[in-house]
Amino acid sequence: GAVVSQHPSRVICKSGTSVKIECRSLDFQATTMFWYRQFPKQSLMLMATSNEGSKATYEQGVEKDKFLINHASLTLSTLTVTSAHPEDSSFYICSASENDRPNSGYTFGSGTRLTVV
């Protein structure tokens, strides 16, 4: 089945530094990928829609200069948290839908636990 690999699974960084998270579709092509942030008590917030070869579409209230998204190929999207602060600490999850199977649902990565100290 479809697999999405997300890396790293855990990262600790200092305040003011930047962190890059990768999301790869391993055995399918995905024109569109999605980035979510998961807050305590489980809720998932859609941050942005990543589009291959074009600019990402950000949800209301998400700072595009803070959370940089690049989708340079049909199998890779990256999220860079710039100038990280402790309040950016969270669980970030990506997902992708197979181009050839639009009704198959989305495949999720295993998530990245970011801790900013």
Added chain:
Amino acid sequence: GDSVTQMEGPVTLSEEAFLTINCTYTATGYPSLFWYVQYPGEGLQLLLKATKADDKGSNKGFEATYRKETTSFHLEKGSVQVSDSAVYFCALRGGATNKLIFGTGTLLAVQP
């Protein structure tokens, strides 16, 4: 806009008990409906889905039926196991967009 309302947890059950997690939705058009499961420390896994009214999705003993008349997609399992302990998310994907809209999630804890 589109939205999903899911019963709040946590839901605590004894092993072999019957499970129902309610989910209702608001959407224009004809959305596809999903249930995802998240085990501790992991990402989300698709549990089951239904793409049109009256469809029943099923997997691993879990079932959910797409009810257009009640705009619901309740998750059920006849006999839960300790290994079913996880967070369950109801979600929809509307016809106008590829976005997946999630409910708030329901934590299920099954005790031996």
